[in-house]
Amino acid sequence: MDFSTSSQTRIRAWLALVVWSVAGVGFVATFFAGGGPGGFAVDSTRHLAGAGALAFGFFGYWSVLWFTRQRRGAPPLTDERDAEIAARANQLTLVVVLVGVFSLAIGLWIAYEGSGQVPVGWMWFLAYGSVILASLTSPIAMLVMDGRTSGHG
Amino acid sequence: MGEGSIQNQIRRLRFEHGEMTQQVLAERAGCTRQTIGALEQGGYVPSLALAFRIARVFGVGVEDVFEFLD
Numbered sequence: 001m002d003f004s005t006s007s008q009t010r011i012r013a014w015l016a017l018v019v020w021s022v023a024g025v026g027f028v029a030t031f032f033a034g035g036g037p038g039g040f041a042v043d044s045t046r047h048l049a050g051a052g053a054l055a056f057g058f059f060g061y062w063s064v065l066w067f068t069r070q071r072r073g074a075p076p077l078t079d080e081r082d083a084e085i086a087a088r089a090n091q092l093t094l095v096v097v098l099v100g101v102f103s104l105a106i107g108l109w110i111a112y113e114g115s116g117q118v119p120v121g122w123m124w125f126l127a128y129g130s131v132i133l134a135s136l137t138s139p140i141a142m143l144v145m146d147g148r149t150s151g152h153g
Numbered sequence: 154m155g156e157g158s159i160q161n162q163i164r165r166l167r168f169e170h171g172e173m174t175q176q177v178l179a180e181r182a183g184c185t186r187q188t189i190g191a192l193e194q195g196g197y198v199p200s201l202a203l204a205f206r207i208a209r210v211f212g213v214g215v216e217d218v219f220e221f222l223d
Contacts, residue, residue: 076183080202
């Protein structure tokens with residue numbers, strides 16, 4: 001991979017964004033298709049498809065890390081600025097995931113307050129969704145912060 | 154109390170040192186070319202250690218490269 005024009009941080013962030021967007025769309029489609037959250041908990045096919053989407057995200061991201069790794073003898077691909085960007089992006093990701101989980105929990109309570117019970121399938125959405133949300137927020141935050149600190153953003 | 158701003162003379166010093174490229178400066182200072190670009194654009198303030206390493210590459214003091222403006 002050519003790092004002459006973009007930093008490793010930027011390239012990894014873009015690729016991670018693509019990989020996790022595909023995984024996210026795949027999971028959301030799986031979750032809401034064929035009966036919605038109510039039937040998700042008892043539909044093993046959709047379970048498998050959802051897990052496959054998440055596995056695609058993890059394997060894809062791992063592949064991105066491997067293909068963009070630091071080669072021996074090559075100039076450093078990251079430095080203190082990248083570390084600062086990653087740290088700030090992680091802080092923002094934590095806040096976004098906290099707000100996302102909180103909002104979903106409150107939203108479910110409001111939606112199902114009348115019936116007194118929440119379809120258990122939503123727990124899968126909460127679990128998978130929080131992973132995908134974190135994995136999408138981090139590269140977006142990195143791209144924004146990289147743009148800002150590059151002087152062009 | 155205002156934060157002030159830090160300006161630098163990296164671009165000028167590079168050209169005064171045989172039109173040194175950003176890549177060469179980055180390799181000698183131990184950072185990435187993108188960080189040198191960010192410094193020259195004023196989008197990033199380096200750590201003290203990096204500031205010293207950049208100044209050392211040019212053979213000057215830190216205050217000849219970086220200037221703090223109130």
